[in-house]
Amino acid sequence: MTQPDPRSALIPDQSARVNVATYATYPEAQRAVDYLSDQRFPVERTAIVGEGLKTVEQVTGRLDWGRAATLGFGQGIFIGLFIGLLFGLLGLGGGNLIYAAAYGMVMGALTGLLWSVVGYAMSGGRRDFTSVGGMRAERYVILADAEVAEQARTLLSNLPTR
Structure with missing residues (x-):
C-alpha cells in the first residue's frame, strides 16, 4: 500500500x-x-x-577551460570562506578565526578549481556555455x-x- x-x-x-x-x-x-x-x-x-x-534558459556566456577554472576557483573561495569562518567560530579551526578563514578559502579555491575543471573535461564539449534558468x-x-x-x-x- x-x-x-x-x-x-x-x-x-x-x-x-x-x-x-x-x-x-x-x-x-x-x-x-x-x-x-x-x-x-x-x-x-x-x-x-x-x-x-515554460522554462526559460538565458545564455550568459561562452564556457572554455579558462572560464570553467575561474568560475570554480571563485565559487570555491566563497564556500571555503564560509566553512572556514564556521569552523573558526565553533573553535574547530585551531582557535584562530583568521587562520581558519584563510585556510578554508585556500582549500575551497583549490577544490572548486579542481571540481570545475574535471566537470568541464567530463562534459566533452557538449555544453560550452553558461546560463541561468527559471520557470515563467x-x-x-x-x-x-x-x-x-x-x-x-x-x-x-x-x-x-x-
Whole structure:
C-alpha cells in the first residue's frame, strides 16, 4: 500500500476551486491576495496558480577551460570562506578565526578549481556555455473555494489600481 503524500494536506485539489481573477504577472496576483488578506478574507481558501508554464534558459556566456577554472576557483573561495569562518567560530579551526578563514578559502579555491575543471573535461564539449534558468507562466490565476468565490470577486473588484 502506498503512503499518501504529506504535502497533499497542505495543497488541496485545485480542480474544485473557481477562478476569481487572472493577472499577467506574479506580483500582481500576490498583491491581489495580499489585498484579500487585508480585507479579512479567508485567504487560506485561495491559491495562486501559474498557467502556461515554460522554462526559460538565458545564455550568459561562452564556457572554455579558462572560464570553467575561474568560475570554480571563485565559487570555491566563497564556500571555503564560509566553512572556514564556521569552523573558526565553533573553535574547530585551531582557535584562530583568521587562520581558519584563510585556510578554508585556500582549500575551497583549490577544490572548486579542481571540481570545475574535471566537470568541464567530463562534459566533452557538449555544453560550452553558461546560463541561468527559471520557470515563467503566461498568466497567474487566483482560485478560491466555490463557497467564497463570489466574495473574493467582489473584494477584488475594489482593488485599488497603482
